[in-house]
Amino acid sequence: MDNIIISPSKYIQGPNSIESLGKYIKPMGSNALVLADSFVTGLLGKKVDQSFSNAGLNMHMALFNGECSRPEIERLVALAKEKNIDVIVGVGGGKTLDTAKAVAFYNECPVSIMPTLASTDAPTSALSVIYTPEGEFSEYLVYPKNPDMVVLDTQIIANAPTRLLVAGMGDAMSTYFEARANTRSGKQTMAGGAQTLAAQALAKLCYETLLADGYKAKLASDNNLSSKALENIIEANTLLSGIGFESSGLAGAHAIHNGMTKLEECHHMYHGEKVAFGTLAQLVLENAPLEEINTVLDFCRSVGLPTNLFDLGVKTIDIDKLREVAAASSVPDETIHNMPFEVTTDAVLSAILTAHELGCQK
Template sequence: MDNIIISPSKYIQGEGSLDNIGKYVSVFGKKPLAIADDFVMGLVRDRTETSIVGEGLEVNFNTFAGECSRVEIERLITVSAEQGNDVIIGVGGGKTLDTAKAVAYYSKVPVVIVPTIASTDAPTSALAVIYTPEGEFSEYLLFPSNPNMVIMDTGIIAAAPVRTLVAGMGDALSTYFEARANGLSGKATMAGGAPTRSAQALAKLCYETLIADGVKAKAAVENGVSTKAVENIIEANTYLSGIGFESSGLAAAHAIHNGLTKLEECHHLLHGEKVAFGTLTQLVLENAPQAEIEQVLNFCRSVGLPTNLHQMGVKELNNEKLMEVAQASCAEGETIHNMPFPITAKAVYAAILTAHKIGI
């Protein structure tokens, strides 16, 4: 198996970088379609339009309906084709960005990704997570290449709700542990081969950055300011986690996240909040050292990530429903089968209950 690492063609991070989007997009096309939800549209439309029109380009805007589903992707493909757009810009959170990537892929045009929050590692990946219109996990959509460009305006991201940055830390928290498990199993990564040493190093650096700067970054954004710690966490949540997971592998944590979408009580949670609990469950599943579990628990508590099912909205444990979560986590093709030992729904069910108890 070949060693493979993949990444966006260009990653840009800096305060005020959105004001340069026209210059950056102009190398890809002359008539971009910018996709954003209602809130984000109100937040960035004027700056985006000013920059793009200032470069002599024509831009169209369309409002994202809120779920990265096949229905929404098809709708936007039709809109883009009718308008003759030659580049897609996704502005907002993970589901908006994944939708933009899918629309660009099927339309055979470049895509520029502009996160307004650092809540997931979705921006850099050649992957979209597709949900049903009702919000349940449906499938992974794999693309032949990563986004053409990712633009991170840290001024916008630092001003976003604190919960989104913390959720990004929850998503990034799994990167090192899933990479480690995938490396031990020798299974192919999302990049289609064995991990490179550089990808594994980025996954480890991601975890180290979270432990070093997570609490400091949260304190800064709670006060509406950006610091070096905030810059570091934005990079960890997005680039380090993105390259780390994609080129080093996913394992149990994200599969358990997907299983948790079966619980209606968890639908209000952000992706990374569920992944954080999935990480704790993975550590229990692999019988990780207690000191390691304690470090992860302490980190989650220090930044406000959930460590048990009650904190996730599950008031009463229903064993039948939790077994459904475990079974969904073990579905054929799920990344949990990248763990370095055989997986059963019974074992996952036991790990979920144990992680819950430890995390209370």
């Protein structure tokens, strides 16, 4: 199996980088379709327009209707062809960005991604999550390459709710531990091959950056201010974790997150918040040293990530419901089987309950 690493062609991050967006887009095309939802259009539309005007580029704003669905993608592809668009720009949250990737793919043109949050590592990835128009999961759309460019304005992200930044830390926290599991098992990553040393190093750096700067970044975000710590965490949440998960592999933490969709009480929690608990459960599953588990617990508590099922909204511990979670986490095609040992439903159930008990202790 070949060693493979994949990543965006260009990554740009800094305060007020939205002002230079047009300049960065210019080498990619001269007639851009900028996709954003109504909230982001109202918040940032004028700045985007000014940036493109300053760069001497044509720009058409297109309103994203809120769901990354096949009909929405087809509508926007038709619009792009009608306007002779040669570059797509997505500005906003995950569904907007996933739709922009899809429109660019079907329009056979480059795409630039500008997240307004640092809540997941999805912006750098070579895939989109497609839903039905009613909002139910439909499919993954996997692309032959990652976005051509990712641009993050750190002041925009500092202005966003802190909880979303912290959720991104929860998602990023899993990166190193899932990468480590794949290193030990030698399983194929989402990049289509074995890990590179570079991907392993980025995954480890992601974890080290979270421990060093996560709490300080949270405090800066609480005050809607950028800082060096916040900039480091934005990079960890987005770039380090993004390359890390695609090119180093997923394992137990994300599989347990997927299993937890069986619990209605958890549906209000963000992806990264559930992944943080999944990371704790994975560490228990692999019998990691208690010292390491306590380090992760201490970090989660410092920034406000959930450490037990009660934090996730579960009212009472129902073993039968948790067994359903464990069963869904360990179906044959789940990433939990990238762990370097055989995984059973009973083992996952035990890990979830033990992680919960450890997370309840102060």
